[in-house]
Amino acid sequence: MTSPDRPGDERELPTSSLARASKMLSLPLGAAGRQAVGLGRRLLGADADRVDAELRAAAAEQLFAVLGELKGGAMKFGQALSMFEAFLPEEVAKPYRQHLAKLQDSAPPLPSSRVQAVLRHELGPRWRERFASFDLRPAAAASIGQVHRAVLTDGTPVAVKLQYPGADQALRSDLRQIERLAGVVAPLAGGVDVVTISRELAERISEEIDYTLEAENQSRAAAAFAGDPEFAVPRVWEATPRLLVSDWLEGRRLSSVAEAPASERNRVGLAYVRFLFAGPARAGLLHADPHPGNYLVLPDGRLGVVDFGLVARLPDGLPSAMGRLIRLAIADDAAAMTRGLADEGFIARDVDAGELLGYLGPFVEPARVEEFHFDREWMREQFLHVRGSSARHGVAMRLTIPPVYALIHRVWLGGIAVLAQLDVTAGFRGVLAELLPGWHD
Structure with a gap:
């Protein structure tokens, strides 16, 4: 007993x-x-x-x-x-x-x-x-x-x-x-x-x-963002494998911003994106659980971030090829983009460069303009485009996701989904230009 x-x-x-x-x-x-x-x-x-x-x-x-x-x-x-x-x-x-x-x-x-x-x-x-x-x-x-x-x-x-x-x-x-x-x-x-x-x-x-591992991740992020005017990560006080004690963050749920005026939605949505991309550069960690329950809007306007159980450890930051590959896709340089993706291990079988560029279009569309409007209708249209393109050309069956990119891919898609739920108009491209390695190569 x-x-x-x-x-x-x-x-x-x-x-x-x-x-x-x-x-x-x-x-x-x-x-x-x-x-x-x-x-x-x-x-x-x-x-x-x-x-x-x-x-x-x-x-x-x-x-x-x-x-x-x-x-x-x-x-x-x-x-x-x-x-x-x-x-x-x-x-x-x-x-x-x-x-x-x-x-x-x-x-x-x-x-x-x-x-x-x-x-x-x-x-x-x-x-x-x-x-x-x-x-x-x-x-x-x-x-x-x-x-x-x-x-x-x-x-x-x-x-x-x-x-x-x-x-x-x-x-x-x-x-x-x-x-x-x-x-x-x-x-x-x-x-x-x-x-x-x-x-x-x-x-x-x-x-x-194992909450002790989560405590290590959170402590690293808290130190990296200590005193930041835009973000708050709670300090860890104590941890055991099944218990974690950290600072209490008082705030409202990120999902509540969906009912806020456009200016508030856009400000908070941009902060959300900035945190996702800033983490690897500043803390060597990618917060890999982007659902809104892990984010709070604090009374002082900062974005509070909790739950560091699932992270990608990236001590050198995001892969250096990311920015360069996205820039090639934006420039419609299908051949160079395809070669770069092959070098990174994304292509499992031969694929037509033009068809691949068309398939990946929705993933990079928000980066093509200075300011982009994310909403549910756009999200559904892009999903239908990807599904239809794959059905016609079988592109998806020729691609794979290298292990280092698995959680990055999830965060990219999940982050865009959250922005669409919040109906955000934001300078997504500017965040990539600032925080993605290889963007200016």
């Missing part, structure tokens, strides 16, 4: 492969049942459009309930979906948007008894002596942990991130199930390769579940 002082009781987080697989399987089974009910209602004369809308709303409810309850890898998958919903047609995206957005920072919390068990296990039986106060109610939830507000004995407000008991086992189980079921849920992501996303996460699972 597990001691009550150890966080081994996993009743709140089912980790057996069978239990978690059955939860994930409820998604496609639920979809099949809804379709059958919908067909019956249509046959009985119900309005088809209204039935379809109700079915989509029900699917969104189920998706949130299942993924939110599982946490772990399923939550990570839900966060990826919420970031890429800009790909979806508006009539499909609308019922999913609200529910998927919740997955960015929301999940059923651990009860206070389990919270205290984790604290005793990580900090010892006298853990309360480290804090002047500790709120046992979570302030936010992440994919494999939840965050509590506390105050240190010296009066410093801090965030205490606790890992869910059994999260490591749950995460591995979820990712295996997600790979198997990716084909079923891929339509919700607008065709995004969710299998690749899940494999990428799985490869870095050992780092994400």
Whole structure:
């Protein structure tokens, strides 16, 4: 029997492969049942459009309930979906948007008894002596942990991130199930390769579940951006493999900026892009989890950045070829661009240079002009272009992503998706010119 002082009781987080697989399987089974009910209602004369809308709303409810309850890898998958919903047609995206957005920072919390068990296990039986106060109610939830507000004995407000008991086992189980079921849920992501996303996460699972490694990443970033007038990275006070104590950042969610005036959206969106590209140069790290739940707009206007569990370590900064290759694409020099991509390891099989340039057009379009408007409609149009171009010429099947670029690629696409969600008009090209190595070569 597990001691009550150890966080081994996993009743709140089912980790057996069978239990978690059955939860994930409820998604496609639920979809099949809804379709059958919908067909019956249509046959009985119900309005088809209204039935379809109700079915989509029900699917969104189920998706949130299942993924939110599982946490772990399923939550990570839900966060990826919420970031890429800009790909979806508006009539499909609308019922999913609200529910998927919740997955960015929301999940059923651990009860206070389990919270205290984790604290005793990580900090010892006298853990309360480290804090002047500790709120046992979570302030936010992440994919494999939840965050509590506390105050240190010296009066410093801090965030205490606790890992869910059994999260490591749950995460591995979820990712295996997600790979198997990716084909079923891929339509919700607008065709995004969710299998690749899940494999990428799985490869870095050992780092994400060890908060001491996250603390090292965050401390490096905090030192690099200390005193910065535009960005704030919380200092780390203490870390164990399943607990992380850092400065509390008070602010509003990045996603809330979508409702702000255009000037605010544009300012914050540009800061978001600048941080993504500044990290490798200043800290040797690329923050590789770009979903909006990791960003806060602070009262003084700075952009606060949290959750450094998933990073790309780039001690020499971004690859020096990036800026040069993008400039070649902007100049429509298909031959030189193709040679450069081949040298970097992006081309697995022979490909026509002109077709490749056409295929990659959407990825570099925002860099062609001084100021670019990112919105959902543009995002969907570019996705359809890429999918259609690949279908006609098979370009995608001839390309690969070298390991050093895997997370860079994810951040590039994810960052653009967030800008489209926020409806940002910004000088994207200027950020690249300032921060991308090789741009001026």
